[in-house]
Amino acid sequence: MQTNFTAEQLTDPGNERANEILRACVHCGFCTATCPTYAVLGDELDSPRGRIYLIKDMLENDRPADEKTVKHLDRCLSCLACMTTCPSGVHYMHLIDHARVHVEKTYKRPLTDRLLRWVLAKILPYPSRFRMALRGAKLARPFRHLMPDPRLKAMLDMAPKHIPPVSRNDDAQVFPAQGGRRMRVALMTGCAQKALDTDINDATIRLLRRMGCEVVVAQGAGCCGALTHHMGKEAEAHGTAVKNIHAWMREISGEGLDAIVINTSGCGTTVKDYGHMFRNTELAGEAAQVAALAKDISEVLMQLDLPDGKQDLKVAYHAACSLQHGQQIKNHPKALLKRVGFEVVEPRDSHLCCGSAGTYNLLQPELSKKLKERKIKSLSAKTPDVVAAGNIGCMMQIGSGMDVPVVHTVELLDWATGGPKPPKLFSNRS
Template identity: 75%
Template sequence: MQTHFTEEQLKDHGLKRANEILRACVHCGFCTATCPTYQVLGDELDSPRGRIYLIKEMLETGRPADEKTVKHIDRCLSCLACMTTCPSGVHYMHLIDHARAHVEATYRRPWRDRALRWLLARVIPHPGRFRLALAGARLARPVAASLPDARLRAMVAMAPERVPPASRNDAPQVFPATGERRMRVALMTGCAQKALNTDINDATIRLLRRLGCEVVVAKGAGCCGALTHHMGKTGESHASAAANIRAWTAEKRAGGLDAVVINTSGCGTTVKDYGHMFRTDPLAEEAAEIAGLACDVSEILERIGFAGTAPEPLRVAYHAACSLQHGQQVRGAPKALLKAAGFEVVEPADAHLCCGSAGTYNLLQPEISAELKRRKVATLEARAPDVIAAGNIGCMMQIGAGTGVPVVHTVELLDWASGGPRPRALAR
């Protein structure tokens, strides 16, 4: 794609990167075939190619974002299926992130939108606040249908039947390896996951220790910054990321780290991009080092060599989270691990398409999200599974709200298969 940025504009690191990405695009349109919003809406401007044209014009002219451009950028899930499909290697993720930051800096949203985004950014990354909000949402369920805004109704519907109490395992501490220590790893315990489902971190710690890992929950580490990053709130997202970089760097210098293990794939995609996010920052070297240590829990289990035996012959429908299969390009490891444990693993049709969760997308774009959820649940249930497994808490909540089939994290099944407790969700 031909671009017309001035030399002065290209002195800006963000615009320079945007220019590189735009020039890689050859207008082929392959991305439209795998874009969920284009599949639902059928509008070229709701495809990656259409958004690229809108972003190019906005950035080249240097103009503030307008209502039309913002509408189509907001509808993007950041599922990154387009990056998997693109034959030219267009790094759409960095482009859409830059566009969102430009929108946040130049566009004044209606007050309801500003208030909702402010609320989400102040609540979800903080487990204590989020836990209180979920409890409040449960109380609001009787009047949910009368709420005037579909987004408010979606927020109330998001609350699980049971809000778990905080887990002691999520506090900063060191868990020694069971038997001989083979690795020392930091576990990212996340933010929303600590409020929504404490079983995932508990299962991860048990499993890693059983396989010879000393597991560190580092003091000062918290939200990865993804939620605010995808809303264009760069200052807030970088502050969260910087806290993690400093916390894990301190652990690495104090006792060494072989990996930073992440069991929420949406977080993993962001942490693996810390090197890019901080490329012009004084923390650049440390950020790149942490990004290089980051790995999904399935990657570290494959590296160590997992062995287990399924306690029950279950048929597991594996849902590939977009942030894992497209954002991190991790596809085979979770399925291979489940099969090695003795589970029967099946996949739904159109496994590359998003379930509609996408961080806060299901709260900000509830109509599109609901349609994507309906489609994903239908394809999963068509495989007649006993249980659905996924590697991302957002996907688990989204799919679980649309099906009666139990939904668990992949690591919960692997923990169970190697001596851990039966996943709580299976009892329901």
């Protein structure tokens, strides 16, 4: 694609990167075949190719974002299926992220939109605040029919039936390896996950320790920044990312780390991009070092010797977009589940998003609902005993409409190798 940025415009690092990405696009349209919003809406401007044209026009002309452009960019899930299917290597993620920063800086949203986004940015990345908000949502849920805005209804519906107690495993500490130490790893305990489902981190710690890992929960580490990053709130996203970089660098410089383990794939995609996010700052070297050490839990477990086994359970594996497209990890979770003895099945169109996508299910509830219904139908068609996924957002989204339990992959792996049976298998608590 030909571009016409001026030399002055290209002095901005975001525009410089956007120019590289736009020039890689050859207009082929392969991306439209795998775009969930295009599949639902059938509008070219709700496809990656259409959004690329909108972004190009906005950035090249150095103009404030307009309502039309914002509408179609907001509808993008950032599922990154387009990056998997693109034959030209167009890095759509960096392009849409830069465009959203431009939107945030130049477009004044309606008051209700601004308030909603402010609330999400000030609550979701903070586990204590989020936990309080979930309790409030449960109390307000009987009055959801009085809510005029479907996004407010979606926020009330987000609260799970069971809000877990605070887990002390999420506090900064060191868990020694069982037996001889094979690895020393830092576990990213996240933010929303600490309020929504404490079983995941607990199972991760048990499993890693059993496999010979010393597990560190680093002092000062917290939200990865993804939730605010995808809303274009660059300063807030970078602020939380900086805290993580400093926290993990203290461990790296101290006793060292073999990996930074992440069990929420949306966070993993973001942390692995820290090198890019801070490429033009004084933190560039440390950010790149952290990004290189960041590993999804399935990547680390593939290096360890999980025992073979036999389990009498059919597991439908849901591939989170941030894992299969964002990190290009497609087979590890399935291979691990099969190794310990589960029967693993996959739904039709497993490359399509479930509609969760961070805050998407709260900001675009109608589209999100259609994608959720499609995903639940395809999963249910496999008649599984349980659904496994590697991302808390997907688990909450799918679990709200499934008749079978939805658990994190690591919970099943922990159980199959000597850990307790996942509580959700006793009763669907989500």
